[in-house]
Amino acid sequence: MDTKMESTLDGLVDVPRLRCWLDEHLAELGDGPLTCTLLSGGSSNAVFRISRGGESVVLRRPPKVPRPDSNRIIEREARMLKALTGSDVPHPHFHAYCADDTVIGAPFYLMAMVDGWLGYDENRFDPAPFNVPQHRRQKAFALVEGIARLAKVDYRAVGLKDFGRPEGFLERQVDRWASLLASYRESENYPGREIPGLKYAADWLRANTPAMSPAGIIHGDYSFANALFQHQPPVRLAAMIDWELTTVGDPLLDLGWVLYAFRGRDESTPPAGYFDPDGYPYREELAEYYAERTGRDIGNLTYYMVLAQYKLACILERHYARMLNGRQTRHLGEVMGKLVLRLGAKAGEMAKAAG
Known part of the structure; x- marks a missing residue:
């Protein structure tokens, strides 16, 4: 990972570990080089665009300085989006949730990138x-x-x-x-x-x-x-x-x-x-x-x-x-x-x- 990438991610995503996790849990995203771009990083969540040659997806995780309930919030968001799968409620398609904070440093989930x-x-x-x-x-x-x-x-x-x-x-x-x-x-x-x-x-x-x-x-x-x-x-x-x-x-x-x-x-x-x-x-x-x-x-x-x-x-x-x-x-x-x-x-x- 080059210096620019390191600066952009600001310690929020361990790219090599994420790549290994995606290989095992979301292979449909492709197997090319992993591109990870910060979309927003506020006090509530950090949001990234993830791409490996296939469709781009969105990764959401707690902010760098999490609140006491940040991990719980991420888990609840992921669970809700998964529950809405198949409903007529317009929502981003849910892909996967990871509770293991050793992968990128915090729990995270992946959802579809919505064009709108x-x-x-x-x-x-x-x-x-x-x-x-x-x-x-x-x-x-x-x-x-x-x-x-x-x-x-x-x-x-x-x-x-x-x-x-x-x-x-x-x-x-x-x-x-x-x-x-x-x-x-x-x-x-x-x-x-x-x-x-x-x-x-x-x-x-x-x-x-x-x-x-x-x-x-x-x-x-x-x-x-x-x-x-x-x-x-x-x-x-x-x-x-x-x-x-x-x-x-x-x-x-x-x-x-x-x-x-x-x-x-x-x-x-x-x-x-x-x-x-x-x-x-x-x-x-x-x-x-x-x-x-x-x-x-x-x-x-x-x-x-x-x-x-x-x-x-x-x-x-x-x-x-x-x-x-x-x-x-x-x-x-x-x-x-x-x-x-x-x-x-x-x-x-x-x-x-x-x-």
């Missing part, structure tokens, strides 16, 4: 010919179609009976994410800050927890930023990606996670989302489409949107904390820090409006 364009990138607009109003509407419905299909998968039938704890799922949510937020004091040496609206939202969620809808698979972080679309019109979903928060629980949380960022018909203030919702369908249209596709009752949609924004604010505050301690870039930390404030304020506003 990312639904959201802060540095660019949708590619032509999709940058027109007609396709913007199609794109929103295609996004919702992904979670509608996922919600209809029988998690028991695909081997995920023990994957999550659906009993009491909603009752645990606020404490689960409040605990994560509090943990940054120790893990990031972060004293915390005032996030207006967040405490009100937490209290409202505890007081207004509905009966859970039928348990199903949750993606957990589904948005335009984690959706790949096919290159040719009409707009169709190619794959739902980044499954690190997947579990079995209440699928309506995925719906709330998607719809909080769209504009409501009677909404007087803008959503707290990450994209400009102008030109997209109203959230009520998308909610009705989801209900028609799944048969699920969406009468408590506000609860799920408040919960989604609360959960996301707690998760993303870690980026702001890491910026302050020098473990995160200033740009990303500032962007996420501002988004957290919008999420907290909007979650509180929605809760107050609901009464």
Whole structure:
């Protein structure tokens, strides 16, 4: 391996050991020289393109400085993608999982390389010919179609009976994410800050927890930023990606996670989302489409949107904390820090409006 390759991999992949493992476990990739290219390397996962002369595949492994749950997350992602094999849920085809951390230094899995364009990138607009109003509407419905299909998968039938704890799922949510937020004091040496609206939202969620809808698979972080679309019109979903928060629980949380960022018909203030919702369908249209596709009752949609924004604010505050301690870039930390404030304020506003 040359110096450039060594620098690119940054100690994240032992190429000779990986080549031997592929010879034994995934010979269909070919037997030529192994090319390993870093695609992304953030605080959650490191992602590589792997090629040996045949089709290219994607390798995902924990980051260089793993979190306490990084290995478990990789194993769960791999198990979910394997379980979805044969379903109509657009997802990357699963190839193989390796729990042996002596191969490349950490557990990893391999999945298909999906040819598609990312639904959201802060540095660019949708590619032509999709940058027109007609396709913007199609794109929103295609996004919702992904979670509608996922919600209809029988998690028991695909081997995920023990994957999550659906009993009491909603009752645990606020404490689960409040605990994560509090943990940054120790893990990031972060004293915390005032996030207006967040405490009100937490209290409202505890007081207004509905009966859970039928348990199903949750993606957990589904948005335009984690959706790949096919290159040719009409707009169709190619794959739902980044499954690190997947579990079995209440699928309506995925719906709330998607719809909080769209504009409501009677909404007087803008959503707290990450994209400009102008030109997209109203959230009520998308909610009705989801209900028609799944048969699920969406009468408590506000609860799920408040919960989604609360959960996301707690998760993303870690980026702001890491910026302050020098473990995160200033740009990303500032962007996420501002988004957290919008999420907290909007979650509180929605809760107050609901009464």
